[in-house]
Amino acid sequence: MRDDRASGDVLVGLMSGTSADGISAAAVRFDASGEKPSATLLAYHEQPYVSAQRERLLRAIDGVSLASLAGASLSALSRLDFELGAWLADAALAVIGNAGLVPREVRAIASHGHTIWHEAPLATWQIGQSAVIAEKTGIDVISDFRVRDVAAGGQGAPLVAIADRLLFGADGAWRALQNIGGIGNVSVVPPRGVDAPVVAFDTGPGVAIIDGVVRTLVPGLAYDVDGTLAKRGTAIERVVAESLAEPYFASPPPKSTGRELFNRAYIARFVARCREAHAAATNEDIVATAVAFTARSIADAYRRFITAPVADVVISGGGARNPALVGALTAALAPLPVRMFDTVFFDGDAKEAVAFAFLGRLFLERRAGNVHGATGARGPRVLGKLTPA
Ligand SMILES: Nc1ncnc2c1ncn2[C@@H]1O[C@H](COP(=O)(O)OP(=O)(O)O)[C@@H](O)[C@H]1O
Numbered sequence: 516m517r518d519d520r521a522s523g524d525v526l527v528g529l530m531s532g533t534s535a536d537g538i539s540a541a542a543v544r545f546d547a548s549g550e551k552p553s554a555t556l557l558a559y560h561e562q563p564y565v566s567a568q569r570e571r572l573l574r575a576i577d578g579v580s581l582a583s584l585a586g587a588s589l590s591a592l593s594r595l596d597f598e599l600g601a602w603l604a605d606a607a608l609a610v611i612g613n614a615g616l617v618p619r620e621v622r623a624i625a626s627h628g629h630t631i632w633h634e635a636p637l638a639t640w641q642i643g644q645s646a647v648i649a650e651k652t653g654i655d656v657i658s659d660f661r662v663r664d665v666a667a668g669g670q671g672a673p674l675v676a677i678a679d680r681l682l683f684g685a686d687g688a689w690r691a692l693q694n695i696g697g698i699g700n701v702s703v704v705p706p707r708g709v710d711a712p713v714v715a716f717d718t719g720p721g722v723a724i725i726d727g728v729v730r731t732l733v734p735g736l737a738y739d740v741d742g743t744l745a746k747r748g749t750a751i752e753r754v755v756a757e758s759l760a761e762p763y764f765a766s767p768p769p770k771s772t773g774r775e776l777f778n779r780a781y782i783a784r785f786v787a788r789c790r791e792a793h794a795a796a797t798n799e800d801i802v803a804t805a806v807a808f809t810a811r812s813i814a815d816a817y818r819r820f821i822t823a824p825v826a827d828v829v830i831s832g833g834g835a836r837n838p839a840l841v842g843a844l845t846a847a848l849a850p851l852p853v854r855m856f857d858t859v860f861f862d863g864d865a866k867e868a869v870a871f872a873f874l875g876r877l878f879l880e881r882r883a884g885n886v887h888g889a890t891g892a893r894g895p896r897v898l899g900k901l902t903p904a
């Protein structure tokens with residue numbers, strides 16, 4: 516019998532994604548290492564941000580991108596860094612409790628933090644002070660995963676590629692794993708056990724534009740729950756086509772993006788373009804346009820940049836909870852089958868947090884966490900920094 520306390524391979528992964536909906540925390544047990552690891556999700560906890568928390572995170576990004584210290588003063592940013600550390604610690608303690616564990620049974624917390632600036636390969640910046648997490652939990656914290664890949668000339672993203680390859684590949688077939696968070700990213704992974712290059716890149720917006728449009732048009736609504744608005748509207752084709760001309764989509768991988776491009780100014784312009792193109796456009800039409808644009812941008816990326824014989828597309832992240840988006844994406848990718856991550860593995864909302872727990876484990880083994888062929892870094896690198904308990 517193995518004793519997890521002795522083998523110490525339970526890690527907690529913490530993720531605060533670009534959509535700023537909340538913190539995802541996963542308690543994961545890892546068995547075996549090397550080329551055939553396996554991960555068991557022990558518990559998953561979502562800690563939603565209240566609107567004031569979300570607003571502070573989004574304002575930090577807007578403030579930085581406007582280079583205006585009026586929007587986000589240095590004092591506000593550094594306080595947010597510490598407060599977010601405390602929120603992350605709370606989420607970690609909650610998921611540890613949900614798993615029926617106590618902190619000393621957890622080997623480490625792997626915390627992604629929240630990206631407030633991503634401009635690879637020049638810079639990337641995640642906040643959520645690891646010292647606070649270590650102090651509040653009494654557990655070793657591994658954080659700051661992206662910076663080393665960027666320092667080595669890479670995009671620092673997508674970092675889920677290694678988990679996608681080693682944990683979520685298919686037997687005997689190529690698979691595309693598409694996560695749809697605020698930003699969308701894909702990993703195209705070879706059949707399990709086959710050593711072939713992984714292609715992984717950010718496809719563009721995930722739910723960032725859809726959420727942004729909804730928040731602009733219907734104040735108080737955080738997102739289009741169950742795709743209700745989009746399903747009642749009709750996409751404005753001209754705006755979809757114009758939006759797909761954004762140069763990011765045509766630029767070849769390695770590439771990554773974030774809220775620096777698909778920000779609130781972009782969303783305001785998108786809404787304005789819808790109204791110019793179609794004076795009688797309803798809110799529902801504008802949301803439907805954002806959905807069609809997002810789905811088509813993903814399918815276009817597959818046509819442009821994926822040459823491997825992909826047998827299925829497995830989708831995860833909050834965007835997979837939006838039936839209007841899933842429907843549009845399924846139509847745009849046909850005849851490729853689109854499957855829900857939940858039906859193949861476990862709760863797809865937990866996937867990114869599990870991937871960061873896996874990166875934490877790789878750090879503990881001093882193994883590379885980046886797939887450098889995908890990120891564009893000069894070579895394999897151990898990712899993360901340790902803050903001892
Ligand atoms: N029931 C639902 N209907 C429509 N959209 C949903 C639903 N549940 C979640 N979402 C979408 O998922 C988003 C959160 O996705 P998530 O994967 O957490 O993104 P991130 O990793 O960027 O935080 C929400 O902002 C919303 O757009």
Ligand SMILES: [Mg+2]
Pocket residue numbers: 531532533534535536537538539696
């Ligand atoms: Mg999230």
